[in-house]
Amino acid sequence: MTAVKKDISPHKIYLELFLIFFKIGSITFGGGYVMLPYIYRELVIRRKWFTNSEIVDIFTVSQSIPGAIAVNAAFNTGFRRSGVLGGIVATCGVVLPAFLAITLILYVFINLRDNVWAQKFLAGVITASAALILLTAIDLAKSVFSKSFIIRVTISLIVFVTVGIFDLNAMWLIFAGMIFGVLYHIFIKRDVNQLEKSEGDRSEK
Amino acid sequence: MIVSWINLYLIFFKIGMFSFGGGYVMLPLIYQHIEIYNLIPMEEFADIVALSQMTPGPIAVNAATYIGFRNAGLIGAIFATLGVISPSLILVFLILRLMKRFKENPLTQAALDGIKPVTVGMIGVASIYFLERSILEGRFFSLDLIRMNIDFLNLPKLILFFAIIVAVVKTRISPIILTLSAGVIAVFLF
Numbered sequence: 001m002t003a004v005k006k007d008i009s010p011h012k013i014y015l016e017l018f019l020i021f022f023k024i025g026s027i028t029f030g031g032g033y034v035m036l037p038y039i040y041r042e043l044v045i046r047r048k049w050f051t052n053s054e055i056v057d058i059f060t061v062s063q064s065i066p067g068a069i070a071v072n073a074a075f076n077t078g079f080r081r082s083g084v085l086g087g088i089v090a091t092c093g094v095v096l097p098a099f100l101a102i103t104l105i106l107y108v109f110i111n112l113r114d115n116v117w118a119q120k121f122l123a124g125v126i127t128a129s130a131a132l133i134l135l136t137a138i139d140l141a142k143s144v145f146s147k148s149f150i151i152r153v154t155i156s157l158i159v160f161v162t163v164g165i166f167d168l169n170a171m172w173l174i175f176a177g178m179i180f181g182v183l184y185h186i187f188i189k190r191d192v193n194q195l196e197k198s199e200g201d202r203s204e205k
Numbered sequence: 206m207i208v209s210w211i212n213l214y215l216i217f218f219k220i221g222m223f224s225f226g227g228g229y230v231m232l233p234l235i236y237q238h239i240e241i242y243n244l245i246p247m248e249e250f251a252d253i254v255a256l257s258q259m260t261p262g263p264i265a266v267n268a269a270t271y272i273g274f275r276n277a278g279l280i281g282a283i284f285a286t287l288g289v290i291s292p293s294l295i296l297v298f299l300i301l302r303l304m305k306r307f308k309e310n311p312l313t314q315a316a317l318d319g320i321k322p323v324t325v326g327m328i329g330v331a332s333i334y335f336l337e338r339s340i341l342e343g344r345f346f347s348l349d350l351i352r353m354n355i356d357f358l359n360l361p362k363l364i365l366f367f368a369i370i371v372a373v374v375k376t377r378i379s380p381i382i383l384t385l386s387a388g389v390i391a392v393f394l395f
Contacts, residue, residue, distance in 0.1 A: 025261060025262050026261050027261065028261060028262070029258070029259075029260070029261055029379075029380065029381040029384075061297065061300055061307060062297075064307070064313065064317055065293070065296045065297065065300070066221060066222055066223060066224050066225050066292055066293075066296070067221045067222075067224060067265070067289070067290065067292050067293035067296070068221075068224075068228070068263035068264075068265040068266060068289070068290070068293065069227060069263070070262070070263045071263060071265075071266070071290045071293045071294075072293045072296075072297055075293060075294050075297045075298075076297050076301070079297065079298070079301055080301070084298070087294065087297070087298070088294070091290060091293075091294065094262070094263075095262065095263075095266050095286060095290060097261045097262050098260060098261055098262020098263060098266040098267050098270065099262075099266065099270050099282070099283075099286055101260035101261055101262065101267075102256060102257075102260055102267050102270040102271050102274070102282075103270060103274060103279065103282060105256055105259075105260065106271065106274050106275070109256070117392055120391050120392045120395045121388040121389070121391055121392050122252060122255050122388070123339075123362070123391050123395055124365065124387040124388040124389070124390055124391020124392065124395065125255040125258060125259065125384055125385075125387055125388040125391070126251050126252075126254070126255045126335065126338055126339050127339040127340065127362045127365050127366050127369070127387055127391065128258070128365070128369050128383055128384045128387035128388070129251075129254050129255055129258050129335055129339075129384070130332070130335035130336050130338070130339040130340065130366060131366050131367075131369035131370050131373065132258070132369070132373065132380055132383075132384070133229050133232075133328070133331055133332050133335050134332045134335075134336070134370075135370065135373055135374070136229050136328065137229070137325070137328040137329055137331070137332045140226070140230075140324065140325055140328055141325050141329075144321045144322055144324070144325050145325070151322075152321065152322040152325070153322070154322075155322035155323060155326070156322045156323070156325040156326040156329065157326065158326065159322070159323050159325075159326025159327060159329075159330075160326040160329045160330060163233055163326065163327060163330045164329070164330040164333055164346070165346055167237070169237060169241075170223075170233045170234045170237055170327055170330075171219070171223050171234065171237075173323050173326070173327075174223050174225065174234075174320060174323055175223075176323075177319040177320045177321075177322065177323035178316040178319050178320055179316075179319070180319045181315045181316045181317065181318045181319020181320065182312055182315045182316050182319065184315065184318075184319065185311065185312065185314075185315030185318070186315075189315075
């Protein structure tokens with residue numbers, strides 16, 4: 001369990017947490033999901049700070065709450081390892097590379113904005129981004145539409161049209177989605193469950 | 206200045222609070238907030254994503270840093286970044302302290318299930334936005350697409366686009382290498 005290495009001096013743990021997550025934050029491009037395997041390798045396999053089930057728990061919670069998955073996972077692991085300060089140190093570690101990289105690029109990029117070569121380069125990168133985003137969209141759609149197909153496709157289309165064409169505030173749709181999910185669970189799923197249960201009762205008689 | 210720093214913090218707090226399902230999904234949300242609060246010129250939005258692809262770290266953090274910096278300098282960048290990560294810290298803290306059974310709570314699961322199809326719609330919107338700024342010459346939701354007007358497509362970009370798709374699907378080259386190569390190829394071809 002996590003108590004094994006508590007005898008190490010706290011400063012050292014904070015430094016270690018910071019460095020681990022700084023490293024994870026520096027080498028992973030493209031966001032959260034990419035980082036999870038690295039976190040797993042560093043914390044479970046190499047350092048044995050967490051058991052398999054603990055890290056699965058951390059990853060599940062990180063993906064269930066809003067915010068960047070990498071940040072959620074960093075704070076969660078740091079916190080479990082050595083309290084709030086540990087969480088904050090780990091978060092700083094994972095965020096700092098992104099922050100520094102963008103800041104540095106901006107100092108350079110502002111002067112390059114109108115350069116023809118830089119614009120062509122960016123146009124190529126934007127084209128690649130379009131491809132990557134579309135592929136991610138297809139993957140996400142495949143996994144989400146594998147259950148309750150008709151309802152989910154309908155909701156997705158409504159969101160697509162209202163946000164894409166009518167520019168409705170996406171925040172409201174996320175909120176509406178949450179409420180729909182809860183209402184669906186309370187009224188429809190429960191009815192189905194009860195129906196199945198009562199039919200089960202009947203067949204037992 | 207202090208007002209705009211605090212504003213940035215609050216705007217990005219809101220974005221962080223409502224971003225479910227990973228980086229690309231929240232792009233429409235960030236886009237709309239730039240629009241509503243007039244944070245930076247809209248034409249820079251595609252650049253933000255392009256730069257995020259080339260820099261390490263979560264897209265949300267990259268975007269917050271970029272927008273904060275362009276809107277109110279280095280301190281603005283710090284406030285925006287703190288804003289976008291604050292909801293994560295607060296929520297994880299609350300879950301670890303108060304709701305040990307968060308995962309098993311059926312209502313949280315139900316709410317998350319409800320959000321899932323919304324995220325698909327949103328990443329769809331993000332896809333269209335980037336298609337319009339790369340391979341399409343104009344709006345996606347227009348008659349040109351139905352008429353199959355060939356001028357509507359930008360051919361060099363289209364070729365690059367499909368080359369990237371094939372490379373992602375068929376090879377194991379990492380997306381960052383592909384992205385940078387696309388930039389270099391574009392310098393020579395476009």
